Every structure is written in C-alpha cells, then in structure tokens.
Amino acid sequence: MKSNTTRRDESLFYIQTVNGNELHTLTTHADSEYLVIDLGKVGHHHSGFDETIKVAMGAAVNAVIASMGLIAPGVQTPKAANAPEVMKSADDVARKLHRQERLERNALRREQLNAHILADSAWLTAKELSEKAQFHNTNPSAGPHRWKSAGRIFALQLNGKDNYPEYALDEGYRPVPVVKQIISLFGNKKTSWGLAIWFGTPNSWLNGKKPKDVLKSMPEQVLKAAQAEVDGGAHG
Secondary structure (H helix, E strand, O other): OOOEEOOOOOOOOOOEEOOHHHHHOOOOOOOOOOOOOOOOOHHHHOOOHHHHHHHHHHHHHHHHHHHHOOOOOOOOOOOHHHHHHHHHHHHHHHHHHHHHHHHHHHHHHHHHHHHHHHHOOOEEEHHHHHHHOOOOOOOOOHHHHHHHHOOOOOOEEEOOEEEEEHHHEOOOOOEOHHHHHHHHHHHHHOOHHHHHHHHOOOEHHHOOEOHHHOOOOOHHHHHHHHHHHHOOOOOO
16 A cells, blocks of 8 residues: 655645555654554455545544644634534545445456356357358358347457357357347347346346347247346346
8 A cells, every 4th residue: 555645834734645664664753643444455445445545534524623622733623513523424435435445346246257258158250150150251240240230149249359158049050040130129129138137137028048148049038038128027
C-alpha cells in the first residue's frame, strides 16, 4: 500500500496509509496520539482503496471532533451543529465502498460463469467452422459471418475472434433452424453472452436439461422455453 496523506495545515489531524516497512520509519511527535489499524492485505485487492479509506476515516474523525466540540488553539474545527452532515458524508463513503465491493463480487461471479459456459461446450473459430462446413471462400470468415449477420447463429468474441457454438450446428455444420427463431425471439434482450448463458443453463421448462443439450432432439420444446422466458416465466 502506497503512502497516502492528507494535509495537516487546515485540520486537527492527518491520515496516512503506510506499509509495514514505512511504519517503522514514520516520524512521530511525543505530544501527539496515534490510531494504528492493521489493514492486512485488503487494500491490494481493491482499486482506489487508499483514497476511500482516507476519506472515510477523515469523515469519521471529523464527526467525533464535531460531536464533542473539540477545539485546538489556532485551528478552526467543525461545529457540533455540522456533525449530522459529517456523519452523512461518512455514511455516503461507506455505501460507495460497499457498492464497489458488490460490483467486484458480481464481476468475479460473472467471470466464473463465463469460464464455465466456455468449458462446457465446443466453440469453433470462423476458420474452423468454414473448414468443417467445406466453404471454399478466399476469406474463411465470410460464410460464418454471413450466417451471423442473418441471425442464424451467434458468436462470442474471444481474443478478438468470433467463436461459434458447435451445438448450434447440425451434422453438416449448418445452423440448426430453431436457433434463428430463438435469436429472433430474444431480440436485443440478450447479448451473445446472454444467449450462450441461456443455452448453457439448466431450464425448468425442459425438466432441468440445458437447452443446448436438447436443441436437436427437442427443438419445439426449446423454442417454448425461450418463449416462456420472454413472456416472464421463471426457469432454471
């Protein structure tokens, strides 16, 4: 954690975040009191942690000073009447920190879900799909891209390349017809990743089966499951 200080010129106190080595060399004053909090390694996992803890601690200490009416010679301190505002500021900082933590947890869960979706199915690049479909275009992406543009199949962007789900293709490596109906049904309600997650998630309308696993054997039921979700029916 990098050293991070607030200016002492205009306040009764200053806040500084230091690592273990810096703590041993910290300049102290015999007539001052210090509050030391061991934060462990929590700051390493949150961007902007130093700034957030500085603001939160500053607001908390200001609230104490304001509520107790503490005054130091030559220093203008917050009045007790301002204590609610200071506490509100501290609450706002805490809410922002909790919101940031929630966003980071959600992002991690989404990364784990995406990784599972990718690992649970076979994905073909445009070149691989063109070869299997026996296209003879000079541009190997032309055929699959034409299918995607027509809404007959979807693709995930991985490392800058389109990757197509093999489960959406028939034995001749042409898109299964019902896939176009499902993509059209969801419209702009689902991104490519949203489609991949829907196809790869157990669905109660299919007795707990994943749509991708019964796409060819139960196309009508899969289409009904998609329609049920669009209509607001729960699944999964």
